Amino acid sequence: MRQKGHIFDGFVILVFLLSVSTITKATEGKDGFKQCEHIVKQWASSSLDLEVKNDKHVLQNLLFFLHVPRTGGRTYFHCFLKKLYASSLECPRSYDKLRIDPR
Structure with a gap:
């Protein structure tokens, strides 16, 4: 059984991502925003399911990866996440x- 903390964490992340997406224009045009918004909403609905998905991933936490130059993020992305x-x-x-x- 899932703990309430996991569900709460998921909703906090979702609210944060949706609020950030409305404040900034960090995606590539309207199509990019719609694609990202769809992915987040799809994650939110599927994370409530308790079943293991076809790809064998159990979606308990949304993975948000921010690459910071010169920190090895590119290697991490290509070796693991991709x-x-x-x-x-x-x-x-x-x-x-x-x-x-910065003001």
Whole structure:
């Protein structure tokens, strides 16, 4: 049986991702936003299921991977993440569009 903490953590992550997606324009156009939004909503609905999916992944936590240059993230992505998840499950790459105003 699932613990309440896992469900609560999932909802906190979902709310955070949805609020960030409405504040920033970090995706590649409207199609990229829709694709990412669909992936998050699909995760939220499937994470409530207790069954193991066809791809043998149990979705308890949404994996959010942010690549920070010169930290080995590229190697981590290519060696592990790319092999575990289908490319259709990835949000569009938008690291080159993210702008932070330090003021």
